[in-house]
Amino acid sequence: MIVQTIFLGFVGPWQWIIIGLAILLLFGGKKLPELMKGLGTGIKEFKNATSEEEKEEEEEKKKETDKK
DSSP states (O other): OHHHHHHHHHOOHHHHHHHHHHHHHHHHHHHHHHHHHHHHHHHHHHHHHHHHHHHHHHHHHHHHHHHO
16 A cells, blocks of 8 residues: 555656557557457456455355354
């Protein structure tokens, strides 16, 4: 947590602009929306998988408590 705070403290707005421009130059304007769409889909699938896992764990706990 502290390391993350320190790292983010060193990256200012100009550095983020430079990083964004570098990504734009590397991937191009046409590929960037496709990459962001893929990233969004991946994040959505990850959230769904974690929520399903939590639901399964809750159901298992309920079954264990019902058996007792």
